[in-house]
Amino acid sequence: MTEALRQFNERRRHALGGMADRWRALPRWQRWLGVLAGLAFLYYLPFLGDIPGTNLIIPGLDWFRTDSIAGGSNWAGVLFVCALYVLVAIGLNVVIGLAGLLDLGYVGFYAVGAYSVALFGSTQSPVVQSMQRQFGLSEEWAVAWAVCIPIALAFSLVAGVLLGWPTLRLRGDYLAIVTLGFGEIIRIVAKNSGWAGQAQGVAGIPGPEGPPSADNTVFGLLKIEPWYWLALTVVLLMVLLVRRLEHSRVGRSWLAIREDEDAAAVMGVYPFKFKLWAFAIGAALGGLSGLLFASRSTFIQPETFNVQLSILFVAMVVVGGSGNMAGVALGAFLLAYLPERFRDFSEYRVLAFGLALVLIMLLRPQGLLPSRRRTRELQDRAKEAAVNVA
Amino acid sequence: MLPKQMTSPEDAAPREVLLEVDQVTLRFGGVVALDNLSFQIYKGEIIGLIGPNGAGKTTCFNAMTGVYRPTSGEVRFDGEQVSGRKPHRINRMGIARTFQNIRLFPEMTALENVLVGADSRHHTSVIGALFRLYRVKPGPEELPVVDSTNGLVRFWQQVRRSSAQVFGISRHTLEERAGERKALELLRFVGIADRANDLARNLPYGYQRRLEIARALATEPKLLCLDEPAAGFNPAEKEELLDLIRKIRDRGFTVLLIEHDMRLVMGVTDRIVVLEFGKKIAEGSPAEVRDNPKVIAAYLGEPADAA
Numbered sequence A: 001m002t003e004a005l006r007q008f009n010e011r012r013r014h015a016l017g018g019m020a021d022r023w024r025a026l027p028r029w030q031r032w033l034g035v036l037a038g039l040a041f042l043y044y045l046p047f048l049g050d051i052p053g054t055n056l057i058i059p060g061l062d063w064f065r066t067d068s069i070a071g072g073s074n075w076a077g078v079l080f081v082c083a084l085y086v087l088v089a090i091g092l093n094v095v096i097g098l099a100g101l102l103d104l105g106y107v108g109f110y111a112v113g114a115y116s117v118a119l120f121g122s123t124q125s126p127v128v129q130s131m132q133r134q135f136g137l138s139e140e141w142a143v144a145w146a147v148c149i150p151i152a153l154a155f156s157l158v159a160g161v162l163l164g165w166p167t168l169r170l171r172g173d174y175l176a177i178v179t180l181g182f183g184e185i186i187r188i189v190a191k192n193s194g195w196a197g198q199a200q201g202v203a204g205i206p207g208p209e210g211p212p213s214a215d216n217t218v219f220g221l222l223k224i225e226p227w228y229w230l231a232l233t234v235v236l237l238m239v240l241l242v243r244r245l246e247h248s249r250v251g252r253s254w255l256a257i258r259e260d261e262d263a264a265a266v267m268g269v270y271p272f273k274f275k276l277w278a279f280a281i282g283a284a285l286g287g288l289s290g291l292l293f294a295s296r297s298t299f300i301q302p303e304t305f306n307v308q309l310s311i312l313f314v315a316m317v318v319v320g321g322s323g324n325m326a327g328v329a330l331g332a333f334l335l336a337y338l339p340e341r342f343r344d345f346s347e348y349r350v351l352a353f354g355l356a357l358v359l360i361m362l363l364r365p366q367g368l369l370p371s372r373r374r375t376r377e378l379q380d381r382a383k384e385a386a387v388n389v390a
Numbered sequence B: 001m002l003p004k005q006m007t008s009p010e011d012a013a014p015r016e017v018l019l020e021v022d023q024v025t026l027r028f029g030g031v032v033a034l035d036n037l038s039f040q041i042y043k044g045e046i047i048g049l050i051g052p053n054g055a056g057k058t059t060c061f062n063a064m065t066g067v068y069r070p071t072s073g074e075v076r077f078d079g080e081q082v083s084g085r086k087p088h089r090i091n092r093m094g095i096a097r098t099f100q101n102i103r104l105f106p107e108m109t110a111l112e113n114v115l116v117g118a119d120s121r122h123h124t125s126v127i128g129a130l131f132r133l134y135r136v137k138p139g140p141e142e143l144p145v146v147d148s149t150n151g152l153v154r155f156w157q158q159v160r161r162s163s164a165q166v167f168g169i170s171r172h173t174l175e176e177r178a179g180e181r182k183a184l185e186l187l188r189f190v191g192i193a194d195r196a197n198d199l200a201r202n203l204p205y206g207y208q209r210r211l212e213i214a215r216a217l218a219t220e221p222k223l224l225c226l227d228e229p230a231a232g233f234n235p236a237e238k239e240e241l242l243d244l245i246r247k248i249r250d251r252g253f254t255v256l257l258i259e260h261d262m263r264l265v266m267g268v269t270d271r272i273v274v275l276e277f278g279k280k281i282a283e284g285s286p287a288e289v290r291d292n293p294k295v296i297a298a299y300l301g302e303p304a305d306a307a
């Protein structure tokens, strides 16, 4: 059985092995076209199988949609969750994949982002209500959604620094345990604090068009496509920014720390500073994702942000291929999408999930798309030839 | 001993002290790895640190580069105290080292390994890399070139050149370019440029040793500490390495060399310090040290007073 699987894996590797290299060998304009087509496809995804503006259906593609099965979830809604998780995975990948810090409490930052927009943006939140009383503001007053974004970013960034400052001196397993505790602390504090709405949570969380209401035309309650497009745009923007970091002095320092922290320190890299940055950036991305989640659901409660979610986040990174952005994005997508698409087997869902994880770890211990990093190469092959002569 | 050094035949002028190990003691629990050790390193020399296994040579490096903190005593570099500072600060003060058991970044290429060293002198951090807001006015040779014959491409190159003139070039870009140039030059200098794009872990053993030297040099040290750089080399390779060390000195670096092979140290060093059980048992020119009975005894494994 394992033998057969292994053979299959070998054949697959032969088939796909050269893909990345062949892609790089293409002329620049063709790669640009490829990327543009890929982007267009991502934005088209909510209509998968339909041709927008007509009643025509592309047969076959329909099968992939989660609403193609009886009782399936809204397809755009699932895509939105996928995009959120991809954002989470990209943030967590900075922490785990690039800097090599195992963070098991990532849900904590997701919660901080969600609670930031809930507590400052919703007219029903205890924080806003006490501000209204304090400053004699009207009942409708709350912090605008656009202002909540920097607030959420700042809060999760600060949470990352606060957690990182004392704990980043720990290594490996110790760090994992402390972060695990952090995730729980955030949830328990939210559950027990009056100002955070306690166990019933906070409702009336605003979106880009303000508080939830039936009059919202774009970011409404029923039509979810715009939410997906918003999340997708955020994801793409963040991918660009994280790529910039990866290919800079910062990214190199992260890798060096991951490979050999002491040697890196002796070579002039200050490990603490760069680890703290990794933590803060990861936290900010998690917070941003939490903010989008809260805005879309208009209602949050503490029990959403439990340990299982943290473990799921780590699983996305590990399954996809820690260290490789495309890999972790794929991992996040699959872990959000597959359970929804195969709801029919809902009784066996957890079992299937576990089996799938075991299989993946057997066949691809480095993840689906292992981090075969695009290493920095000399720009100019001719230059290299000249070197050999010299 | 010191006055004799100062009046050595090749230069009569008093030499400038670069690093001073001052009565350093370092204990690991019961083990005294360094015992009241004192010696000086002068600018521009190649100094050898020798001694039998477990004498405390590597520990001495670790105390100098901030990996361990001395139990007592202090290390001064260029007049400033070293002990107690963080390793990356010490590196920036101008001490770089290699490791006895090679410690490269195995999943990074040779070029990237050296770039990490070069980064030690750069300043771009997260904000700079993300937003490229820190602009520097480029020199004429840094500007994008306009050389295409295709009208459209040429126009685009012209636009880029003008915008670089008006808005400057981001420090990130300039540092990346300078780092790459420097890394390449160093790889060529130590003689491994032909494998620049290979992962460090795939390089042959001799290349890895040289890559460690290149990475250390990239941090622009004043003092380069080499911990048994020729370990595991055959005689021919050792000879090449000696040449490299002399070339490094000729570039103006001061070199501290740990080495087991007595003949190798004799051939290249200006001065030698001999350790045994964490204590300095001799110091002087290669010829003096070679004839010192204590040293002979230490190397033959006999008690010193029996010699």
Ligand SMILES: Nc1ncnc2c1ncn2[C@@H]1O[C@H](COP(=O)(O)OP(=O)(O)OP(=O)(O)O)[C@@H](O)[C@H]1O
Residues within 6 Å of the ligand: B028, B031, B032, B033, B051, B052, B053, B054, B055, B056, B057, B058, B059, B060, B100
């Ligand atoms: N981290 C440590 N903890 C405990 N003891 C140590 C430690 N590092 C070194 N020692 C001890 O200190 C003494 C000196 O070791 P060191 O590695 O400096 O010797 P060395 O001169 O470099 O030897 P070699 O020629 O084998 O490299 C040895 O007895 C060693 O066991």
Ligand SMILES: [Mg+2]
Residues within 6 Å of the ligand: B057, B058, B059, B100
């Ligand atoms: Mg040693």
